Amino acid sequence: xxxxxxxxxxxxxxxxxxxxxxxxxxxxxxxxxxxxxxxxxxxxxxxxxxxxxxxxxxxxxxxxxxxxxxxxxxxxxxxxxxxxxxxxxxxxxxxxxxxxxxxxxxxxxxxxxxxxxxxxxxxxxxxxxxxxxxxxxxxxxxxxxxxxxxxxxxxxxxxxxxxxxxxxxxxxxxxxxxxxxxxxxxxxxxxxxxxxxxxxxxxxxxxxxxxxxxxxxxxxxxxxxxxxxxxxxxxxxxxxxxxxxxxxxxxxxxxxxxxxxxxxxxxxxxxx
Amino acid sequence: xxxxxxxxxxxxxxxxxxxxxxxxxxxxxxxxxxxxxxxxxxxxxxxxxxxxxxxxxxxxxxxxxxxxxxxxxxxxxxxxxxxxxxxxxxxxxxxxxxxxxxxxxxxxxxxxxxxxxxxxxxxxxxxxxxxxxxxxxxxxxxxxxxxxxxxxxxxxxxxxxxxxxxxxxxxxxxxxxxxxxxxxxx
Numbered sequence: 001x002x003x004x005x006x007x008x009x010x011x012x013x014x015x016x017x018x019x020x021x022x023x024x025x026x027x028x029x030x031x032x033x034x035x036x037x038x039x040x041x042x043x044x045x046x047x048x049x050x051x052x053x054x055x056x057x058x059x060x061x062x063x064x065x066x067x068x069x070x071x072x073x074x075x076x077x078x079x080x081x082x083x084x085x086x087x088x089x090x091x092x093x094x095x096x097x098x099x100x101x102x103x104x105x106x107x108x109x110x111x112x113x114x115x116x117x118x119x120x121x122x123x124x125x126x127x128x129x130x131x132x133x134x135x136x137x138x139x140x141x142x143x144x145x146x147x148x149x150x151x152x153x154x155x156x157x158x159x160x161x162x163x164x165x166x167x168x169x170x171x172x173x174x175x176x177x178x179x180x181x182x183x184x185x186x187x188x189x190x191x192x193x194x195x196x197x198x199x200x201x202x203x204x205x206x207x208x209x210x211x212x213x214x215x216x217x218x219x220x221x222x223x224x225x226x227x228x229x230x231x232x233x234x235x236x237x238x239x240x241x242x243x244x245x246x247x248x249x250x251x252x253x254x255x256x257x258x259x260x261x262x263x264x265x266x267x268x269x270x271x272x
Numbered sequence: 273x274x275x276x277x278x279x280x281x282x283x284x285x286x287x288x289x290x291x292x293x294x295x296x297x298x299x300x301x302x303x304x305x306x307x308x309x310x311x312x313x314x315x316x317x318x319x320x321x322x323x324x325x326x327x328x329x330x331x332x333x334x335x336x337x338x339x340x341x342x343x344x345x346x347x348x349x350x351x352x353x354x355x356x357x358x359x360x361x362x363x364x365x366x367x368x369x370x371x372x373x374x375x376x377x378x379x380x381x382x383x384x385x386x387x388x389x390x391x392x393x394x395x396x397x398x399x400x401x402x403x404x405x406x407x408x409x410x411x412x413x414x415x416x417x418x419x420x421x422x423x424x425x426x427x428x429x430x431x432x433x434x435x436x437x438x439x440x441x442x443x444x445x446x447x448x449x450x451x452x453x454x455x456x457x458x
Contacts, residue, residue, distance in 0.1 A: 021418065
């Protein structure tokens with residue numbers, strides 16, 4: 001059984017729960033003028049087929065013009081950049097020599113002031129993928145150091161590009177009280193409009209509370225496996241957002257979030 | 273028009289019923305289909321198919337509560353279309369993320385996929401939902417029934433996306449524990 005099957009089962013939950021969750025939507029209970037936005041057939045065809053085609057044609061034209069104007073096409077003289085770029089996989093640092101971690105001073109526990117996931121990184125500063133892995137800026141609660149690395153033998157080649165099959169998140173609690181950690185790795189893709197959208201979500205296996213605790217003065221390493229079917233998502237503009245929540249579990253109410261903050265590890269860290 | 277009157281019109285085979293249905297539940301169905309398909313035009317097709325299915329199923333059906341009935345039909349049409357379009361593709365869509373999240377709950381378990389097992393599973397999930405506080409239950413159902421994005425849920429519930437993600441994560445973990453305790457996961 002897979003998630004999709006479970007989704008199918010959930011489809012049959014009690015009607016009262018479906019109604020309850022739909023109540024505040026303003027759709028079920030406030031039907032006024034709530035009509036399906038139906039485009040006319042011609043308009044629909046224009047929107048669906050003609051417009052995308054026109055956009056694609058325009059894009060191709062721009063690309064062709066760009067190539068022509070750069071001198072690759074036509075009779076212009078071309079000056080090639082012959083700088084050699086290393087692409088040997090063995091140059092990828094290993095996890096035994098973790099990238100330099102950054103310890104930032106304690107900050108107020110405002111989860112929204114952490115590095116926002118939508119913060120863009122200029123494409124021109126993309127590192128060659130052999131510089132991988134790197135550790136980006138961190139922002140956290142308390143005295144804590146976080147770094148992310150990929151074991152050398154866990155880099156795999158996919159369509160000529162090295163991609164990680166495993167990520168290791170190392171959390172060192174330098175404070176005096178325990179940290180409870182819950183983390184989510186999200187691979188985001190950049191759309192044509194420049195917006196970052198979630199492409200895949202990686203998590204470690206579900207762990208009991210006690211295993212999520214990083215005791216004072218201790219280091220915890222959390223390993224996250226990436227499914228092969230997600231390897232190709234790393235091609236093109238992609239970034240990994242690492243969202244770590246620190247919290248204190250309430251023994252009387254497991255759904256309650258007593259304290260929560262988060263940080264994001266920015267795109268530049270995991271550009272490939 | 274209230275739901276009982278719409279159902280009565282359907283039973284009377286009066287086409288006005290479809291207009292009333294569209295006026296009252298058109299946007300509701302469209303949102304469900306759009307969450308799954310991500311393309312407005314495809315969602316429109318599903319909504320039209322939904323009207324036809326409702327017309328064909330009432331009578332003989334006489335649903336006591338119309339929104340879940342209509343919503344389920346819309347969802348099934350959307351899922352059928354999704355399956356057709358994604359038979360060979362994976363990754364990227366909102367629904368794929370939902371499936372992946374639910375994979376965590378059921379990870380590593382291979383079932384016989386029998387109707388009896390599904391019925392037991394459904395019973396446990398209903399019980400689990402009954403134990404949740406109302407706001408948490410809404411988050412769960414919005415995500416795993418309506419397939420809403422985390423962003424939409426956060427806006428609806430006036431919460432941060434982080435908090436929604438944490439809540440969902442915990443509810444999935446808790447559900448998995450309950451399934452294990454009940455012997456439904458090996």
